[in-house]
Amino acid sequence: MTSLSSLSVADRYRSAADAFARRVAGTTDWDAPTPVAQWRARDVVGHLTTWLPALLASGCEVRLSPVPSADVDPVGAWAGLDAQLRSLLDDPATEQVVFEHEHIGRMQLPQMLDQFFTSDVVFHTWDLARATGQDDRLDQDYLAEALAGMQAQAEMIRASGQFGEQQTEPDDASVQERFFAFIGRDPRWSPPAG
Secondary structure (H helix, E strand, O other): OOOHHHOOHHHHHHHHHHHHHHHHHOOOOOOOEOOOOOOEHHHHHHHHHHHHHHHHHHHOOOOOOOOOOOOOOHHHHHHHHHHHHHHHHHOHHHHHOEEEEOOOEEEEHHHHHHHHHHHHHHHHHHHHHHHHOOOOOOOHHHHHHHHHHHHHOHHHHHHHOOOOOOOOOOOOOOHHHHHHHHOOOOOOOOOOOO
C-alpha cells in the first residue's frame, strides 16, 4: 500500500477523504459516542464540515458553498464538502491562491489544506471508526511523521487548546496508539457496553 506521505497534495487528500467516506458510509448509528467525550458520531462530521469553510473565508478569497448540517444529514454534509475540496485541489488556479492568517502565517492554499485539513481528516477517521466499530487502522508512516512533527512543537500544540493532555501509552503501544495518546485520546478507547 502506498503511504500517504509519498502522494501529491491532491492525491493525499483524495486518499484520506476516501478512507473517511468509507467510515461515513459504514456508520449506522450517528448518535454513537466517540473517543472525544462530548461528541457523537455525527459531531465528527460536523467538526470537519464547519471549521474549514470558516478558516478559508478568514484567510483567502475562496468561499465554499453551504452543505447540509451534519446534525440532520451527516452523509450529505461530508459529500458536499468533499466534492468542493476535490474540485478546488484539481483546479490549477488553486496553486496561485495565497492563504494568509494571523495564527497560521502565509502559504499557498494547497499546502494549508494539506497541513491542516487533510491531516484532520486522517485523525478524525479514527474517531469515527472507533465510535462505530469499523476498521480503525490508519497509515502508520503518515502517523509516525505527524507524531514526530507534533512532538517537536509540543509546547505550542498544548498551548493552542486544540488537543487534549497526553494520555498514558500502553507498554506495547503501536505508532498509532502513541499518536492518539499524544493528542489526548485514550488509544484503546471503545464504546461503552450496551
